[in-house]
Amino acid sequence: xxxxxxxxxxxxxxxxxxxxxxxxxxxxxxxxxxxxxxxxxxxxxxxxxxxxxxxxxxxxxxxxxxxxxxxxxxxxxxxxxxxxxxxxxxxxxxxxxxxxxxxxxxxxxxxxxxxxxxxxxxxxxxxxxxxxxxxxxxxxxxxxxxxxxxxxxxxxxxxxxxxxxxxxxxxxxxxxxxxxxxxxxxxxxxxxxxxxxxxxxxxxxxxxxxxxxxxxxxxxxxxxxxxxxxxxxxxxxxxx
Numbered sequence: 001x002x003x004x005x006x007x008x009x010x011x012x013x014x015x016x017x018x019x020x021x022x023x024x025x026x027x028x029x030x031x032x033x034x035x036x037x038x039x040x041x042x043x044x045x046x047x048x049x050x051x052x053x054x055x056x057x058x059x060x061x062x063x064x065x066x067x068x069x070x071x072x073x074x075x076x077x078x079x080x081x082x083x084x085x086x087x088x089x090x091x092x093x094x095x096x097x098x099x100x101x102x103x104x105x106x107x108x109x110x111x112x113x114x115x116x117x118x119x120x121x122x123x124x125x126x127x128x129x130x131x132x133x134x135x136x137x138x139x140x141x142x143x144x145x146x147x148x149x150x151x152x153x154x155x156x157x158x159x160x161x162x163x164x165x166x167x168x169x170x171x172x173x174x175x176x177x178x179x180x181x182x183x184x185x186x187x188x189x190x191x192x193x194x195x196x197x198x199x200x201x202x203x204x205x206x207x208x209x210x211x212x213x214x215x216x217x218x219x220x221x222x223x224x225x226x227x228x229x230x231x232x233x234x235x236x237x238x239x240x
Contacts, residue, residue: 001026001133001136001137002040002136002137002138002139003040003041003042003048003135003136003139003140004019004023004026004027004039004040004041004042004051004063004136005023005041005042005043005044005132005135005136005141006019006041006042006043006044006051006063006065007043007044008043008044008045008046011043011065015064015065015066016054016062016063016064016065017051017062017063017065018060018061018062018063019060019061019062019063020059020060020061023061024056024060024061027039027053027056027061028056028061033053033056033061034053034056035053035054035055035056036052036053037052037053038050038051038052038053039051039052039053039063040139041063041065041067042067042071042135042139042140042141043065043067043141044132044135044141044143045141045142045143046067046141047067047068047069047070047071047141048067048069048070048071048139048141049065049066049067049068049069050066050067051063051064051065051066052064052066071140071141071142072100072138072139072140073100074100074102074142075099075100075101075102075233075237076102076186076187076188076189076190076237077099077100077101077102077189077190077191077192077233077236077237078101078102078103078104078105078163078164078165078168078189078190078191078192079096079101079103079104079105079191079192079194079229080105080107080155080191080192080193080194081104081105081106081107081194081225081229082106082107082108082109082111082112082194082195082196082200082225083106083107083108083109083112083116083117083122083148083196084116084196084197084224084225084226085113085116085197085225086116086119086121086122088224088225088226089106089119089121089122089130090121090130091226092225092226092229093127093130093131093134093146094130094131094133094134094137095134095226095229095230096134096144096229096233097130097131097132097133097134097135097138097140097143097144098134098135098137098138098140099138099230099233100138100140100142101144101233102144102145102189103144103145103146103147103163104144104145104146104147105147105148105149105155105163106122106146106147106148106149107148107149107150107152107155108149108150108151108152109152109195109196109200109201109204110200110201110203110204111195111196111197111198111199111200111201112196117148117150122148124146127146128143128146131143131144131146152204152207153207156207156208156211157207157211160191160211160212161211164189164191165189167188167189168188168189168190168191169184169188169189169190169191169214170190170191170193170208170211170212170213170214171190171191171192171193171213171214171215171216171236172192172193172195172200172205172208172209172213172214172215172216173192173193173194173195173215173216173217173218173228173232174195174199174200174205174215174216174217175199175217175218175219175220175221175222176199176215176217177215177216177217178215178217179214179215179216179217180216180217180218180219181216181217181218181232181235181236182216182235183235183236183237183238184236184237186237190236191213192232192233192236193208193213194225194228194229194232195225196225197222197224197225198222199222218231218232218235
């Protein structure tokens with residue numbers, strides 16, 4: 001981790017935070033912290049800065065926190081993502097958090113195994129833990145909004161109009177599209193609909209197209225979700 005992520009309620013009235021568990025283990029075994037050392041920290045949903053190590057033991061790490069810097073700018077991207085395999089989702093969620101995605105809606109699709117919705121990976125607490133891993137890697141503090149929808153058609157037809165920002169560009173990457181994916185100016189919010197490993201079925205492509213999504217292509221290869229997500233995000237914001 002490149003940043004120790006703190007929760008606001010962990011910081012007391014004197015500006016000190018007491019950390020245990022995974023963060024303590026990382027600080028001791030990876031960072032090998034010593035009293036007086038300065039560490040990069042951020043408050044979840046808030047500012048970033050540094051913290052001085054007041055003390056550390058096998059039980060806790062005590063930090064004096066000083067945060068004054070804003071987090072990095074957002075990517076201006078929202079993502080409608082067909083639920084990938086649970087193992088893949090464990091990689092995708094930290095990646096989208098690292099890349100500054102604003103909102104992620106995990107949706108059902110024809111090629112999504114129904115058993116995926118019973119996986120513990122989709123539990124809110126587990127997803128939030130994956131998000132925090134991504135934020136720590138990217139030195140960010142702002143979580144994407146995470147939502148789950150088990151019915152694709154009602155979500156696309158009834159929710160997207162109010163869900164996507166006005167003036168946003170809506171794109172559905174699809175290997176059979178003829179229009180290549182091009183960068184979108186950073187000032188324009190982008191909503192991406194990325195399908196499962198086998199891609200969206202024709203009915204789903206038509207559903208998105210009827211609701212303002214333009215099919216675009218990354219090339220002839222059909223990519224797995226964990227590969228497609230960072231590839232598409234990189235391509236849509238390339239050079240911006």
